[in-house]
Amino acid sequence: MSLLIENLHANVDGTEILKGLSLEIPKGEVHAIMGPNGSGKSTLSKVLAGHDDYEVTAGSATMDGEDLFELEVDERSRAGLFLAFQYPAEVPGVSNANFLRAARQARLPKGEEIDAVKFYHEMYEKMDILEMDRKFTARAVNEGFSGGEKKRNEILQMMMLDPKYCLLDETDSGLDIDALKVVAKGVNEMRSADRGFLVITHYQRLLDYIEPDHVHVMSAGQIVKSGDKSLALELEANGYDFLKEEVAA
Amino acid sequence: MSAVLAEEKPSVTTNFPDWYQKLRAKAESTYAQLNWPTRKDENWRFGSYKNANLEDVNIAHGGANAPLPEPALEGAVRFVFHNNELIATEGSLPEGVVAGPLADVLRDHGDSLSQNFPSLQGKLGSPKLAALHRAKCEGGFAIQLKTACDTPIEIVHLISGNDVTLPYTLIIGADQAKGTILERFMSANEDDQTTVVSVSDLIAQDNTQLRYLVSQELNAKSQFIRLADSKLGKHSNTKSGSVHIGSAWAREETYSTVNGEESTSEILSVTIPTTGQEYDQRTFQHHGAPHTNSDLLFKNTLFGKGKTVFSGLIFVDEKAHYTDAYQTCRNLFMSDEAEANSMPGLEINADQVKCSHGSTSARVSDEEIYYLCSRGIAPTNARRIIAQGFSADVIEKFEDKALETFALNRIEAKFSAVE
Ligand SMILES: Nc1ncnc2c1ncn2[C@@H]1O[C@H](COP(=O)(O)OP(=O)(O)O)[C@@H](O)[C@H]1O
Ligand SMILES: [Mg+2]
Numbered sequence: 001m002s003l004l005i006e007n008l009h010a011n012v013d014g015t016e017i018l019k020g021l022s023l024e025i026p027k028g029e030v031h032a033i034m035g036p037n038g039s040g041k042s043t044l045s046k047v048l049a050g051h052d053d054y055e056v057t058a059g060s061a062t063m064d065g066e067d068l069f070e071l072e073v074d075e076r077s078r079a080g081l082f083l084a085f086q087y088p089a090e091v092p093g094v095s096n097a098n099f100l101r102a103a104r105q106a107r108l109p110k111g112e113e114i115d116a117v118k119f120y121h122e123m124y125e126k127m128d129i130l131e132m133d134r135k136f137t138a139r140a141v142n143e144g145f146s147g148g149e150k151k152r153n154e155i156l157q158m159m160m161l162d163p164k165y166c167l168l169d170e171t172d173s174g175l176d177i178d179a180l181k182v183v184a185k186g187v188n189e190m191r192s193a194d195r196g197f198l199v200i201t202h203y204q205r206l207l208d209y210i211e212p213d214h215v216h217v218m219s220a221g222q223i224v225k226s227g228d229k230s231l232a233l234e235l236e237a238n239g240y241d242f243l244k245e246e247v248a249a
Numbered sequence: 250m251s252a253v254l255a256e257e258k259p260s261v262t263t264n265f266p267d268w269y270q271k272l273r274a275k276a277e278s279t280y281a282q283l284n285w286p287t288r289k290d291e292n293w294r295f296g297s298y299k300n301a302n303l304e305d306v307n308i309a310h311g312g313a314n315a316p317l318p319e320p321a322l323e324g325a326v327r328f329v330f331h332n333n334e335l336i337a338t339e340g341s342l343p344e345g346v347v348a349g350p351l352a353d354v355l356r357d358h359g360d361s362l363s364q365n366f367p368s369l370q371g372k373l374g375s376p377k378l379a380a381l382h383r384a385k386c387e388g389g390f391a392i393q394l395k396t397a398c399d400t401p402i403e404i405v406h407l408i409s410g411n412d413v414t415l416p417y418t419l420i421i422g423a424d425q426a427k428g429t430i431l432e433r434f435m436s437a438n439e440d441d442q443t444t445v446v447s448v449s450d451l452i453a454q455d456n457t458q459l460r461y462l463v464s465q466e467l468n469a470k471s472q473f474i475r476l477a478d479s480k481l482g483k484h485s486n487t488k489s490g491s492v493h494i495g496s497a498w499a500r501e502e503t504y505s506t507v508n509g510e511e512s513t514s515e516i517l518s519v520t521i522p523t524t525g526q527e528y529d530q531r532t533f534q535h536h537g538a539p540h541t542n543s544d545l546l547f548k549n550t551l552f553g554k555g556k557t558v559f560s561g562l563i564f565v566d567e568k569a570h571y572t573d574a575y576q577t578c579r580n581l582f583m584s585d586e587a588e589a590n591s592m593p594g595l596e597i598n599a600d601q602v603k604c605s606h607g608s609t610s611a612r613v614s615d616e617e618i619y620y621l622c623s624r625g626i627a628p629t630n631a632r633r634i635i636a637q638g639f640s641a642d643v644i645e646k647f648e649d650k651a652l653e654t655f656a657l658n659r660i661e662a663k664f665s666a667v668e
Contacts, residue, residue: 051619074624077623078625085623088620098634099624103626140638
């Protein structure tokens with residue numbers, strides 16, 4: 001049981017961004033991807049979640065054996081994939097509560113109605129973990145939210161939708177240390193033997209709070225190096241300059 | 250409980266007091282002198298002016314038995330009309346509230362009104378229709394609130410046949426009055442080609458808080474015209490507005506006058522036109538005294554080849570200093586074939602005034618739809634949720650749970666029907 005990516009190639013506007021990327025995230029593990037800006041980290045997450053801007057030209061991605069590329073965006077989500085966006089969209093007029101409710105409703109068989117009382121109870125419980133104000137449920141999705149509030153909201157959605165595989169795209173960027181701890185608390189709460197995580201980050205700071213089982217370095221659309229947590233510390237100390245030498249070598 | 254409710258059979262012409270009959274006769278001659286709108290009429294720019302020509306039409310009064318629709322507001326006192334004839338009343342009104350056929354209310358409670366009955370409407374393009382209406386309207390309904398009324402009042406107009414129906418609604422809120430009024434327009438049959446010309450006058454005296462929502466749900470072959478005046482005294486707040494989801498064509502002329510300090514007139518509207526539907530709204534926010542406020546928010550969600558026209562003017566009199574007036578019309582396009590025309594405007598003749606006006610048009614955003622889809626919501630559902638949210642924003646301004654629930658249900662039903 002894993003999220004399995006093999007020899008993935010993908011284009012944006014005709015330019016190849018992912019150039020034969022392979023990675024396996026078994027259930028129960030947390031993998032981190034680090035890499036310089038522009039190396040294709042967000043592209044990888046969008047290609048997995050599905051987005052019209054990205055064209056897969058070769059390779060495969062399966063989730064517990066199911067071909068992701070055969071599914072539409074909404075189907076992938078319902079199948080158990082979750083992407084916490086680097087830049088979440090704002091949806092004016094739609095309250096957070098209604099939004100989450102619709103997302104939960106979408107997972108029920110036709111004709112079955114969500115239990116509203118249970119839903120609110122659960123939502124408040126998760127919001128407490130993420131230290132979110134109750135008033136937040138009535139606010140429009142991400143509208144006028146600070147960067148930190150948006151990221152917390154992504155994690156709340158992740159907690160409410162109970163996915164099998166979670167992709168977190170730079171959830172740490174733009175967060176102060178307190179917000180970072182809260183977000184990490186949410187993620188750690190969800191770690192379990194039957195869930196896999198791919199945590200994309202630019203800084204190793206996040207990995208102090210969400211301890212990864214494996215760390216991968218991405219450069220120019222490929223995984224160029226893999227290791228354990230110490231690789232993140234190494235990157236922190238020496239930066240990404242080594243990539244140029246290694247690639248050149 | 251003391252309520253003045255309708256008699257078994259509705260009153261007809263002869264029941265109006267003499268002073269009112271004189272007003273009707275005067276309207277008759279005004280009607281004869283005026284012309285129907287033409288293409289050149291600035292107030293009919295982009296609009297279907299020919300629809301407003303009601304020369305030689307038959308006026309409907311009463312109709313065959315029609316089943317009553319389900320009540321819209323729980324615990325409301327309800328008055329149901331069929332082609333302007335009262336066919337049912339349900340519930341009872343609290344002390345201090347009078348409601349019933351116009352003729353009865355004018356006869357029994359109308360002395361104070363005889364001197365200053367609302368003048369003819371139609372300043373925004375339809376003076377001839379206003380005159381026709383007063384001259385020919387045999388029915389009418391009046392509500393006088395003399396106190397805070399917790400019981401909502403629901404008025405239902407069932408419309409049938411192919412003639413012209415002329416409903417009239419007079420709402421008077423006396424000092425300290427509070428109340429909520431819902432007025433629905435519904436077709437008794439799916440295939441009738443009715444024309445409804447509805448006129449309403451809302452008079453909010455000092456220290457009042459009134460909510461008044463009109464829900465236009467006529468069948469897709471009907472025409473609907475509404476002339477809606479409101480006048481506010483001091484320290485009052487009025488939330489008045491409409492939801493248009495029915496009819497082939499609807500024209501609404503809303504004229505709000507705030508003549509008392511520290512008063513606010515909120516004017517709200519939601520329309521959802523699709524192919525074969527045109528909603529044409531003209532508004533005037535008149536500030537006649539210092540320290541007065543008005544806030545207009547209209548939102549149109551356009552499907553298919555739906556069409557809207559919005560023309561609004563904020564007008565601040567010379568003496569009306571310290572006015573706050575806002576006007577916003579927003580169009581959300583659910584298709585590339587829809588058409589929205591917006592003509593916001595303002596004229597300020599006083600100092601220390603805060604005013605803003607504007608209109609925006611946008612397609613339903615791909616980015617928003619994508620975000621909802623990424624959470625497992627199917628694309629068609631995502632579009633609907635976004636559009637519903639866009640409209641809900643207006644409805645919430647009524648700050649009344651029952652009205653909100655009713656309106657959101659109607660809106661949801663329309664979305665289910667069009668997509
Ligand atoms: N939607 C897009 N349209 C055009 N170019 C894009 C798009 N998304 C990504 N790119 C390009 O692909 C490359 C990788 O970007 P991205 O995946 O965002 O990198 P990272 O997340 O690692 O910073 C960059 O050169 C970026 O400009
Ligand atoms: Mg990125």
